[in-house]
Amino acid sequence: MTDTTFKAAAAPAESGERRVIVLPIEPGLVCLRGLSPKRLRFEVEYGLERGTTANTFLFRGGECEGRPVGPVLVHPPGQSFAAPFLEALAQQLEGPGRASAGHQDPPLRLVVGFVNPNRAAFLRQLAERWPDLELIASNAGAKLVEELWQQRKPGSAPSNPETAAADPDPGPPLPPIRIIKGEEVLELGHGHRLRLIPVPTPRWPGALVAFEESSGLLISGKFFAAHLCSEPFAEPNRSSSEEDRRHFYDCLMAPMARQVETVVDRLEALPIRTIAPGHGPAISESWRSLLADYRRWGESQGKAKLAVALLYASAYGNTAAIADALAQGVSRTGVRVESVNCEFATPEQLLETIRSCDAFLIGSPTLGGHAPTPIVSALGTLLSEADRTKPVGVFGSFGWSGEAIDLLESKLRDGGFRFAFETIRVKFSPDGPTLLRLEETGTALGRELLGRQSRQKRIAAGGLSESRSNPAVLALGRVVGSLCVLTTRKGEGAEALGGAMVASWVSQASFTPPGFTVAVAKDRAVELLLHSGDRFVLNVLAQGRQQGPMKQFLQPFEPGADRFAGLELDSSPSGQPVLPEALAWLEATVSQRMECGDHWLLYAQVSHGGLLDPAALTAVHQRRSGANY
Numbered sequence: 001m002t003d004t005t006f007k008a009a010a011a012p013a014e015s016g017e018r019r020v021i022v023l024p025i026e027p028g029l030v031c032l033r034g035l036s037p038k039r040l041r042f043e044v045e046y047g048l049e050r051g052t053t054a055n056t057f058l059f060r061g062g063e064c065e066g067r068p069v070g071p072v073l074v075h076p077p078g079q080s081f082a083a084p085f086l087e088a089l090a091q092q093l094e095g096p097g098r099a100s101a102g103h104q105d106p107p108l109r110l111v112v113g114f115v116n117p118n119r120a121a122f123l124r125q126l127a128e129r130w131p132d133l134e135l136i137a138s139n140a141g142a143k144l145v146e147e148l149w150q151q152r153k154p155g156s157a158p159s160n161p162e163t164a165a166a167d168p169d170p171g172p173p174l175p176p177i178r179i180i181k182g183e184e185v186l187e188l189g190h191g192h193r194l195r196l197i198p199v200p201t202p203r204w205p206g207a208l209v210a211f212e213e214s215s216g217l218l219i220s221g222k223f224f225a226a227h228l229c230s231e232p233f234a235e236p237n238r239s240s241s242e243e244d245r246r247h248f249y250d251c252l253m254a255p256m257a258r259q260v261e262t263v264v265d266r267l268e269a270l271p272i273r274t275i276a277p278g279h280g281p282a283i284s285e286s287w288r289s290l291l292a293d294y295r296r297w298g299e300s301q302g303k304a305k306l307a308v309a310l311l312y313a314s315a316y317g318n319t320a321a322i323a324d325a326l327a328q329g330v331s332r333t334g335v336r337v338e339s340v341n342c343e344f345a346t347p348e349q350l351l352e353t354i355r356s357c358d359a360f361l362i363g364s365p366t367l368g369g370h371a372p373t374p375i376v377s378a379l380g381t382l383l384s385e386a387d388r389t390k391p392v393g394v395f396g397s398f399g400w401s402g403e404a405i406d407l408l409e410s411k412l413r414d415g416g417f418r419f420a421f422e423t424i425r426v427k428f429s430p431d432g433p434t435l436l437r438l439e440e441t442g443t444a445l446g447r448e449l450l451g452r453q454s455r456q457k458r459i460a461a462g463g464l465s466e467s468r469s470n471p472a473v474l475a476l477g478r479v480v481g482s483l484c485v486l487t488t489r490k491g492e493g494a495e496a497l498g499g500a501m502v503a504s505w506v507s508q509a510s511f512t513p514p515g516f517t518v519a520v521a522k523d524r525a526v527e528l529l530l531h532s533g534d535r536f537v538l539n540v541l542a543q544g545r546q547q548g549p550m551k552q553f554l555q556p557f558e559p560g561a562d563r564f565a566g567l568e569l570d571s572s573p574s575g576q577p578v579l580p581e582a583l584a585w586l587e588a589t590v591s592q593r594m595e596c597g598d599h600w601l602l603y604a605q606v607s608h609g610g611l612l613d614p615a616a617l618t619a620v621h622q623r624r625s626g627a628n629y
């Protein structure tokens with residue numbers, strides 16, 4: 001299906017070789033797929049480290065009702081794929097021998113369904129190559145394009161990088177923008193009719209999806225996406241990418257589950273035959289199941305009685321990356337996150353969110369030494385309307401001095417608010433270890449809220465717990481398991497991530513291949529490092545010698561703390577941590593994951609192991625109730 005491959009001339013070594021392949025879909029329509037074997041940058045949704053694809057769709061020019069119609073490009077990639085994508089697009093538009101013509105008649109139209117600084121930078125390159133370019137965007141998308149057109153992402157220059165200084169080379173002028181306010185249909189060549197549908201959310205206020213009516217192809221952008229590097233246009237079956245799509249949902253969709261469900265309702269009414277997201281393979285056989293999955297995954301958020309308000313603005317995407325990590329950590333505990341993009345939210349939406357939530361997180365970039373005006377307004381509403389007994393948190397990114405973060409912190413502290421955690425300051429983009437610390441910070445906040453709720457329920461019930469008198473729950477507690485410590489390490493050098501937890505819900509599951517299952521609570525920090533393909537060690541503890549390891553790994557850790565600090569560890573063949581005081585150890589690879597209520601059940605296949613003390617007995621965990629560990 002691939003007819004041509006275009007490679008990046010000088011792709012950064014840490015990102016692998018980026019290239020663009022051309023996938024013909026039907027007459028007059030091709031997919032230009034950017035492939036990157038590794039993630040392009042540290043962002044929470046790239047955590048599975050399976051690379052990514054950037055899918056762009058080109059409807060060729062032709063005739064419609066006897067008049068010439070120019071080509072339409074839907075959802076261009078970001079700057080990361082600039083070199084190979086420009087080469088591929090030039091060949092498709094201009095043909096052999098005309099790649100430098102720089103002229104398109106009729107003009108090239110570009111549907112911008114997702115806007116950030118990275119894409120705005122690439123739009124400028126497209127406008128330089130095709131000066132008569134016309135942009136098509138939603139109202140919010142057009143506003144973002146206009147704001148970002150002359151903006152440059154802050155670097156490491158000695159001057160204040162957050163100040164939008166005049167660029168000696170301002171680049172091409174902003175092309176004309178056709179604004180899509182409601183649903184509109186573009187009549188294209190080759191009999192194609194492209195319906196454009198605005199689908200705004202707090203994370204992507206300018207989101208615009210496209211539906212090609214004759215083929216039933218939904219070009220969905222961020223919705224239903226997965227960061228997975230694969231060449232075939234469509235996935236071979238549902239299970240091949242389910243974990244990747246679930247991870248993408250948990251990272252980016254769960255914090256705005258209500259708005260996402262509204263989008264799903266709207267899209268489900270379309271006569272879809274295939275969903276083609278902006279990242280990952282298309283879904284042709286199981287798209288109905290995927291829509292159902294989106295609803296099911298959002299159910300826990302909808303049922304949650306506790307909620308955290310996440311108020312932010314993000315000039316370059318860095319503050320949004322912090323917000324994503326915090327939101328994922330909170331969501332893992334079952335506490336709902338209400339995301340509010342302060343640049344696009346109405347005062348009524350902001351007020352309703354503040355009055356209905358149980359904690360407040362507010363984040364801002366620093367632009368020219370100040371906080372953006374929408375954040376200052378949101379801060380004023382928070383100070384005047386929020387309950388002082390509810391915890392707050394402040395976060396933000398900066399390039400130089402971070403005055404906006406200081407402003408938020410000082411005003412809320414002076415206002416008598418209680419801070420849930422130390423103010424988070426990140427210079428430029430958060431790296432892998434920082435993202436893990438942010439997620440753990442969000443999880444700690446969610447646990448605090450749940451603990452307070454539980455204490456209030458016990459007081460209201462006179463100190464009695466229903467589970468302690470439930471015979472079935474008491475009987476469940478008599479199911480015993482061996483005491484183990486699960487340890488894992490991922491990555492190398494400064495970007496290495498490690499985790500550990502005490503595990504007692506462990507059982508052998510297969511002889512051939514040798515394998516076992518282990519249950520991991522969703523709010524465990526180590527769960528982020530235990531996806532399919534990840535390796536870990538199960539350290540089986542010895543009876544009479546279990547107290548030391550348990551004390552080490554049951555203690556409360558600060559977010560981002562090294563679980564192995566001060567310990568002398570051995571290593572498995574793949575470099576996983578082994579506890580020398582263990583009775584035995586097993587190195588295994590996660591093969592499958594199954595969602596079981598508030599836990600993930602992992603099936604892992606054993607590759608190596610050792611018996612360190614043949615004479616010792618296995619320590620066993622005895623419980624009085626099946627309602628807790």
